[in-house]
Amino acid sequence: MEKTPLLSVRNLRTYFYTEDGIVKAVDGVDFDVYEGETLGIVGESGSGKSVTSLSIMRLLDPKGKIEEGSEIIFNGKNLLSLSEDEMRRIRGNEIAMIFQEPMVALNPVFTIGEQIMEAILLHQDVDRKTARHMAIEMLKKVGIPEPEKRVDEYPHELSGGMRQRAMIAMALSCRPKLLIADEPTTALDVTIQAQILELMKELQKEYGMAIILITHDVGVIAENADRVVVMYGGKVMESADVYTVFKKPKHPYTWGLLNAIPRLDIEQERLYSIPGMVPDPLHFPPGCRFSNRCEFKENRCEIEMPDLAQVEPGHMVRCFYYKKVENIHNSSKVGGAK
Amino acid sequence: MMNTNSTINRTFSEQKKQEVLLRIDNLVKYFPIRAGVFKRIVAWVKAVDGVSFEVYKGETVGLVGESGCGKTTVGMTLLRLYEPTSGRIIVDGEDTTHYFLPKWKAKRYVEKVYLSRFKNNNFQPVDELDRKYFEIFKNNGEEGLLEYLIGDLEEKRLKFRRDIQIVFQDPYSSLNPRMRVKNILAEGPLAHGLFRKSEALDRVGRALEEVGIHPTHMYRFPHEFSGGQRQRIGIARALLMNPKLIIADEAVAALDVSIRSQVINLMMDLQKEHNLTYLFISHDLSLIKYISSRVVVMYLGKVVETAKKKDLFEEPLHPYTKALMSAIPVPNPEYKKQRIILQGDVPSPVNPPKGCYFHPRCPVAKPICSQERPELREVKPEHYVACHFPGSL
Amino acid sequence: MSEPKPRSEFRRMMRKLLRNPSAILGFSLLAFFVLVAIFAPYIAEPVNPQMLDENGKPMRLDNPYIMPVITWSSEPIPPSKEHPFGMIQGRDIFYGVVWGTRTAFYIGLTVTLISTAVGIVIGSISGYYGGWIDEILMRITDVFLSIPFLLAAMVLTTILGNGLDKVMIAMVVFGWMGAARLIRANILQVKEEQFVLAAKALGIKDFFIILRHILPNTIFPVLIQASMRMGSLVITAAGLSFLGLGAPLGYADWGSMLNFTRNWILGTSGSSMTYWYAVFYPGMAMVLFVLAWNLVGDALRDVFDPRLK
DSSP: OOOOOSEEEEEEEEEEEETTEEEEEEEEEEEEEOTTOEEEEEOOTTSSHHHHHHHHHTOOOTTEEEOTTOEEEETTEEGGGSOHHHHHHHBTTTEEEEOSOHHHHSOTTSOHHHHHHHHHHHHSOOOHHHHHHHHHHHHHHTTOSSHHHHTTSOGGGSOHHHHHHHHHHHHHTTOOSEEEEESTTTTSOHHHHHHHHHHHHHHHHHHOOEEEEEESOHHHHHHHOSEEEEEETTEEEEEEEHHHHHHSOOSHHHHHHHHHSOOSSSOOSSOOOOOSOOOOTTSOOSSSTTGGGOTTOOGGGGTOOOOOEEEETTEEEOOTTHHHHHHHHHHSOTTOOO | OHHHHHHHHHHHHHHSSOOEEEEEEEEEEEEEEEETTTTEEEEEEEEEEEEEEEEETTOEEEEEOOTTSSHHHHHHHHTTSSOOSEEEEEETTEEOTTTTSOHHHHHHHHIIIIIHHHTSTTOOOOSHHHHHHHHHHHHHHHHHHHHHHHTTHHHHHHHHHHHEEEEOSOTTTSSOTTSOHHHHHHHHHHHHTSSOHHHHHHHHHHHHHHTTOOGGGGGSOGGGSOHHHHHHHHHHHHHTTOOSEEEEESTTTTSOHHHHHHHHHHHHHHHHHHTOEEEEEESOHHHHHHHOSEEEEEETTEEEEEEEHHHHHHSOOSHHHHHHHHHSOOSOTTOOOOOOOOOSOOOOTTSOOSSSTTGGGOTTOOGGGGTSOOOOEEEETTEEEOOSSTTOO | OOOOOOOOHHHHHHHHHHTOHHHHHHHHHHHHHHHHHHTHHHHSOOEEEEEEOTTSSEEEOSSTTBOOOOOOOOSOBOOOSSSTTOEETTEEHHHHHHHHHHHHHHHHHHHHHHHHHHHHHHHHHHHHHOHHHHHHHHHHHHHHHHSOHHHHHHHHHHHHOSSHHHHHHHHHHTTSHHHHHHHHHHHHHHHTSHHHHHHHHTTOOHHHIIIIIIHHHHHHHHHHHHHHHHHHHHHHHHHHHHTTSSSOTTBSOHHHHHHHGGGTTTOBTTBTTTTHHHHHHHHHHHHHHHHHHHHHHHHHHHHHOGGGO
């Protein structure tokens, strides 16, 4: 019994045409998001995770172009074939987005209330009074104290955590089916991050929306995502459900990443270091994009790009020699470093 | 980690008494808020509000807290990039608090903090430093102590600068974009006469090699390096001064995860090789757990808990420490932990709450918490907590 | 391990410059003026054709900047083959425009260099040390800014006496404030950068911190501003000359040449364009000179100002 996904991204390629050359920020990305689930996209800078989300929203800057052959199917419609007008009706209504820095996304000259009302009035057939009422309701829902007062405040009058809550209120005011959260808590302190993530979980349960959670923090992914996509160099390196990715990582990059972070839950003798540098998207190595930093590589890896292949049901890995990782991972204690 | 730890433990047990490299004694730093035409001071930001802790030779102390807790200000103040409002900064058994003041202010400081007490007939020394300075006072008189403490201030300043170095957070702003790496690295040592100009290339090259950068890259400019490499260059710059203590202020926070572990491991290796002492300032408890031997937890300008790493992580006694730990996302979906979600935001350091600064957010606050401010006290051996009800959460 | 690619910043800048047509125009115009200034003695020989030496050749001028009087007709004489820009007050306009280029550079460079240097010193001290030093220096700057420049210059030249050098002094005395304010603002920004803090933590002396760390990172906007001011300074100097405060009568200076035209600027009755050449050529030289510096300044800003990248 196959479920149909809410969002299907197929062969998404987003290139930026810059002075220095073509930056293949996203280069053939596939994934699905099902209703009500949280898909975590994890990657470092330059992995293409943010460009992926902006491509879905079609909010790229003019230098960026989604290449021919890419498909973003949302609810049966290919978003890439919609007109800008049709897209505007989907944006903020069916798909909403929250960003890392709410101060940038919120307009400093309008009150929080006005901005939430704008979204409501744009997409729903209600009068201003009802919209204001709905805005206050939303603020209450996202846990902003004294919403009747806060609704008339400006973004700069709120703290970082409150601003992020206000942005979530704005994003959810039209009950989107899909919420894209791009590093929603990176700028926040951990205790505030915990509040916001908890809030997102509660609202997801209540609204039944799907969430794409984009972050560099594997801890946030582990605690909040149902399924995980690991990106590196504009490509998906591994994808599976969250337990599989964290318990049985099969891609050398995923494995390295999990062993490179200091953790509270286990004792670590020495952190694993992935050698080399985060690749410059103008100069990817030939063959597998991770080949120049991979400790498991063979000659073939430097010539040929492996496909994203299914290695067990629901577990996709882009690596010729994933068995090597399997072996070393099994021999070392789970999560233990070398 | 294990290795570092066991080395430290062995040294400790061998020496019995740990040698204190840095002692911060009731450090206070307030920043004025000015307003109006005459720039009147209307309020004070109490960034650091009475912080005390010690750093022993060869160890790594993790100073942890959320933004606005004053941890960075502690670092900046102890480096004297800010002048402290009050309190003492004692390095290697000498009071250095007055080093960067003009001579007349330095004299006033010594008179106020030491001489006025020493001249009292009933004077009782309260610490090692008192004893030492009182001895000088007895033998050489007032002039003698003044000469000892404020004579040759310039030389003292330079020594202080050599002894304590800093590695900054931002790899993009911490290196002068218009200088070549070799000049960035050689500038300090040349100014201190640590090596001659003719040796500079050789020494800079070796330092670069040590931090894992090819020596021939010394002719490049900072923008030609990646973030991780720049951070390595920043470490090399500190290392070339032969410091006793390195303050690392969020030194890896801006780096990508895969680069972060490289830099952390490098810093730990260098510590072993050069017998360095680190004060590691960070918001990231997992990192602090990995790298430190002792931990100081700050909240709103105050130390709330300090203990050996093991004690702190096995049994956090302050509710804030516990909440902070439970808020750190753990990269293990099967890991079950007690979830404590703190309500509300950190209060403003301009008007901190009455009583315990943490009580408005504390899940186990009792009436006394809003009345009386708990002092930092030793609840278990070497485990200090500022809480009326330690371990109640 | 991939090597970091050494991007040549210089090549990037050049490419950026060459792709900008107005930058090319600016630099070409400037190059043209520089060439004219350098080769002035060949373009307009500094001789007086009215006076012959013992060999029967025209006599060389003692001071080539004083335009020789070659006819006693006071009315402007329209362009001819010998005098392609015409003549005014008995002097060759072509000669004046060519040698005036040198005067323009002389005024512009001297005043800009000195006033910018003064501004940099004052602004650096003010910005780096802050506190009451900053307060005092900035209030002084405000006082200087509040005096209308033309008035101040006129008063100063009345005290010091007429002459090009006096005008230049006035322009320096009342022209450093912009640079001072700009560099102060930039220093306030750069002062908080971590590399400056790092230098302090290394125990580097204040003087070297300013010289090696702060100025190199703040000076470009000031240089850009200075290059833009080059042009406008020449206009100001010309304005003062036009008012009779600047260069002496007959000096090869675009402003003084316009001063000559005061009586002829309206033409004759019924045809206002009769003496167009008297105004047009020196005026055109001035406009192009200002334009060149503005375009160059714009181009430099595009290249150096990271905020516009």
